[in-house]
Amino acid sequence: xxASASTRRDFLKLLGTAAVIGATTPDLLAGTGHKGPxxxxxxxxxxxxxxxxPFPMDGGRNAGKGGVARRATLIEQIRRQExxxxxxxxxxxxxxxxxxxxxxxxxxxLAMNRLGYDAGTIGNHDFDGxxxxxxxxxxxxxxxxxIANYDFKNxxxxxxxxxxxxxxxxxxxxGVFGLGIKPEGLIPKDAYRETVYLDPVDVAMTTAQxxxxxxxxxxxxxxxxLGYKYEGPTISDTVLAGKTRNIDLIIGGHTHTFLDAPVAIxxxxxxxxxxxxxxxxxxxxxRLDLTFERGKAALTGQSLEIKx
Amino acid sequence: MKKYVCLLVLVVLAACQPKGYQLVNRxxxxxxxxxLTASADSSVVRFLQPYREGLNRSMNxxxxxxxxxxxxxxxxxxxxxxxxxxxxxxxxxxYGKPIDMSHLNYGxxxxxxxxxxxxxxxxFEVMPFxxxxxxxxxxxxxxxxxxxxxxxGDKLVVGxxxxxxxxGHAHDVVFGNGRTLQPAELYTVAMSDYIADGGDNAGxxxxxxxxxxxxxxxxxxxxxxFRQQGKTGQPIKPISDGRISLD
Numbered sequence: 001x002x003a004s005a006s007t008r009r010d011f012l013k014l015l016g017t018a019a020v021i022g023a024t025t026p027d028l029l030a031g032t033g034h035k036g037p038x039x040x041x042x043x044x045x046x047x048x049x050x051x052x053x054p055f056p057m058d059g060g061r062n063a064g065k066g067g068v069a070r071r072a073t074l075i076e077q078i079r080r081q082e083x084x085x086x087x088x089x090x091x092x093x094x095x096x097x098x099x100x101x102x103x104x105x106x107x108x109x110l111a112m113n114r115l116g117y118d119a120g121t122i123g124n125h126d127f128d129g130x131x132x133x134x135x136x137x138x139x140x141x142x143x144x145x146x147i148a149n150y151d152f153k154n155x156x157x158x159x160x161x162x163x164x165x166x167x168x169x170x171x172x173x174x175g176v177f178g179l180g181i182k183p184e185g186l187i188p189k190d191a192y193r194e195t196v197y198l199d200p201v202d203v204a205m206t207t208a209q210x211x212x213x214x215x216x217x218x219x220x221x222x223x224x225x226l227g228y229k230y231e232g233p234t235i236s237d238t239v240l241a242g243k244t245r246n247i248d249l250i251i252g253g254h255t256h257t258f259l260d261a262p263v264a265i266x267x268x269x270x271x272x273x274x275x276x277x278x279x280x281x282x283x284x285x286x287r288l289d290l291t292f293e294r295g296k297a298a299l300t301g302q303s304l305e306i307k308x
Numbered sequence: 309m310k311k312y313v314c315l316l317v318l319v320v321l322a323a324c325q326p327k328g329y330q331l332v333n334r335x336x337x338x339x340x341x342x343x344l345t346a347s348a349d350s351s352v353v354r355f356l357q358p359y360r361e362g363l364n365r366s367m368n369x370x371x372x373x374x375x376x377x378x379x380x381x382x383x384x385x386x387x388x389x390x391x392x393x394x395x396x397x398x399x400x401x402x403y404g405k406p407i408d409m410s411h412l413n414y415g416x417x418x419x420x421x422x423x424x425x426x427x428x429x430x431x432f433e434v435m436p437f438x439x440x441x442x443x444x445x446x447x448x449x450x451x452x453x454x455x456x457x458x459x460x461g462d463k464l465v466v467g468x469x470x471x472x473x474x475x476g477h478a479h480d481v482v483f484g485n486g487r488t489l490q491p492a493e494l495y496t497v498a499m500s501d502y503i504a505d506g507g508d509n510a511g512x513x514x515x516x517x518x519x520x521x522x523x524x525x526x527x528x529x530x531x532x533x534f535r536q537q538g539k540t541g542q543p544i545k546p547i548s549d550g551r552i553s554l555d
Contacts, residue, residue, distance in 0.1 A: 070342070101432065129438075292331055
């Protein structure tokens with residue numbers, strides 16, 4: 001009985017100490033004292049489809065738009081203005097102009113190296129030159145291809161991709177993972193071979209949780225080639241956002257959707273997940289400016305300023 | 309007591325967990341990439357230059373000439389006939405055996421052919437996709453299903469046969485050698501792997517008697533055909549023979 005009472009007193013005392021530590025933790029752990037807000041800029045493209053040159057001036061809707069050399073200038077300008085920039089692509093780098101037919105994706109990847117891409121994910125058309133070509137071309141990339149729901153174990157791509165990567169910018173831990181679309185019926189079997197497609201919702205749940213907890217990420221980004229939205233229950237970015245937790249942002253592709261601004265979708269925890277996609281062919285560059293503060297209450301569903 | 313210890317561990321863990329950064333604001337912009345927003349980066353332009361020159365060299369090869377613009381159309385047009393005949397001829401050469409007919413996906417023909425020079429680039433614009441040429445062996449009743457599937461919507465593009473279309477149903481089907489379509493006989497059809505694998509809602513084709521891949525891109529078949537035409541010295545004339553007619 002005495003032992004029990006004593007334990008209870010000790011427990012309460014410890015609890016008190018823990019509460020004090022809890023209250024002061026941010027500054028204590030920060031070491032250097034309180035830090036002001038930190039800005040992080042995320043730039044993104046999707047479905048560039050080998051459009052290295054601008055569209056030809058043929059009177060078409062997109063005549064004169066896009067082009068990797070112009071995108072380079074824009075990104076460089078932003079990097080000069082912003083200290084912390086991350087640049088991502090959401091898949092379908094390949095196929096769409098004769099550049100791909102002739103060079104099999106080399107100039108696309110080398111151009112992305114020059115532009116300083118931090119990561120990409122794999123789109124269905126990235127298989128168009130076959131899986132051996134993916135090994136060759138991705139091997140030239142100075143950035144990782146992130147894909148968490150393709151199991152390449154029994155293919156030549158085994159070990160050539162990563163499920164996720166954590167980027168640290170001024171102490172902010174940004175976890176980024178990739179999701180690909182179901183290959184069957186979309187990609188020739190000869191091209192994807194023994195690639196095993198895993199359920200995107202299950203994989204996103206476990207990967208995002210791992211990033212949030214084990215990897216202690218402050219912000220979790222999903223690079224997705226699932227597509228923005230479909231009729232019916234087909235998995236898409238909007239479905240994924242609503243069925244998962246621990247994801248803050250989904251940078252999408254595949255459906256070539258021109259969103260004027262990111263769309264906020266409420267996730268399983270009632271948090272507003274941003275879903276964005278910026279068309280195709282490098283006609284647009286997506287830009288998201290995030291501000292972080294240490295120990296502040298997280299941003300919840302309030303209305304946000306959006307510049308279209 | 310054990311309960312207290314567990315609770316204690318949880319409290320201490322929670323307290324020691326670094327609080328981390330929280331998102332306090334987010335804004336977004338969609339930046340158009342065009343001549344107004346940015347000039348071209350000269351180092352990237354220099355990097356691309358040799359690739360572009362190579363591209364221009366290979367895309368500017370003049371394969372043959374056309375006396376006038378060759379256009380696609382419904383239910384039948386000069387380009388439909390030209391491309392499906394080209395495909396049938398090249399497929400037979402590659403296969404080394406007779407093939408009864410060819411089929412092309414109307415929606416997969418992406419551009420018309422110009423008057424004058426027909427270049428490699430022209431063919432890439434007509435057929436940008438890397439679809440493989442396959443030979444399906446079909447029973448006559450499934451071939452009828454295939455013809456009806458595409459006749460419905462007047463998108464039947466075929467070589468090696470003539471047919472009439474009535475209310476989306478193909479009838480009076482006659483092959484080049486005069487044979488008519490028999491439900492229980494077997495026929496070979498050269499076509500895109502995209503359709504053969506069930507694309508454009510043609511899933512019934514997955515039950516074909518046989519599927520053989522020629523390891524020959526449809527575009528490469530067309531390039532070979534037009535290059536060969538150029539060697540004959542005869543320009544291509546846009547002619548439709550009315551193989552598909554509505555009644």
